[in-house]
Amino acid sequence: MLAQGTLSTAVPGRVVRRFPAVFLLILLILAALPGCMSTQVRQVEDEKGKPVVMSGTTVVLVEPDIELYAVGAGGMAEPRKAWTEAARKNFPDAARQRLEAVGFTLRPDYYLPKDAGPENRLRQIYLLNQAVSMSILNYGRPGTLRNKHDKFDWTLGPGVSDLREATGADYALFTYVRDSYTSGGRAAMRVIGFLLLGGDIGGGQQIGLASLVDLRTGQVVWHNLLLDQTGDLRDEAGASETAGDLLKGIRK
Template sequence: MIMEKPMTPTRKPRVSPVRLVLLLLLALLLPLSALAYNKNRVATDANGQPLHISGSVVIIEPDIELSEVLAGGVTEPRREWTQAARRLYPAAVRSRLTGASKTLVPDYRIPVDLPPASRMGQIIRLNEAVSMSVLAYSSPGNQLATKGKRLDWTLGPGVEELRKATGADYALFTYMRDSYTSAGRKALRVVGLLLLGGDIGGGSQIGVTTLVDLRTGQVVWFNFLAKQTGDLRDEQGASATVNNMLQGLPL
């Protein structure tokens, strides 16, 4: 059984310039997603066959924040919701991977005071940048000529540092923002539909996840999720979200 340390009540969401740009990019893509959008990709071997997980997996502490969409459309972070999601989501991931007979090592919790310029800090930031690149340049009409339709991204040999720290062969990174409509916003949506004939919008669930081979640095799997439904505040909702986020994972 994997033992994990209790969540620190005062822990705040990690913020970096790359992550802020990623959030803006996701916000731009979300209106194009209709009710749900799920885009997963798997790297292939020299023969063009999809790769499969062969070794142990470590879940890197997910970057999750839950918010409430107020009547005027402003999004306000909710600490209690976020803490619940940070506990429930990794637990649901462990359950899913264990059920698929995958070997897990203890989750890696990112130190609150981790210096961005440290080796580990650079790995975390590099994964953010690579994830943004995959999302931006793997969509139809915006693919890089040098990569075509292949999932051909890497974090480089520096990830060996993370492998030494965790003992895992693969690292699963997750970034997610989930928002829920307030009572006031719900009322305005009804008014908008009745008087304006359109939906002014409410909550949404967006996320990016990658699986990185810590022996080579290769991104072996990527998924982007954008939905107008979903709930990470309870166990059932977290399990449903994990099923969507891990869709296409090469088990």
């Protein structure tokens, strides 16, 4: 049976491959956040510091970037195809339920064409969102935007209109999740680590990023980082819990 634990050195291999340098940023943030589950929600606010009321009602869930891994006894993260396939079904279902519960009208999910190369405009938007999300992690925390007086102000630019034309939605939800689980061998090594070294050598960790983008302006209106030691996307109940945590604070 697999169980999740603290962040291990195996995580960089699976995160950096698809999201360069994000692991180091998350490590820095993780050090400042208490507890086994943490979120860091940022959103556009008005002059009084109140969340801006969204002017649209429709949202499209863009193809989630999800991969699941098992952390072996030696700390290496091994991809698990069956787990990933289950998560790629469970999470979108749970995310749609969450969005509908807060009053959004959903457009059909958008998946990039399999033959979409680097010159494809919609793929460029997809990758641009990842780059902007990295910048938010690095510079969007309180105290890091002194020139903007800590104002949350990020945009993908007017090019997102291509995605609006393709989906008919007012907003696009981009999500990224890497989830790892401790194998029996790794769990045994953690016990040995506690006994012999007096500390935890690390196990599994759930890392999630999500951003809601206004497709009329390109503005990122909401962003969240999720760090969880117990989340699980392999079943519907766990996916529902993760979706609730990752989409925390989204409202019309």
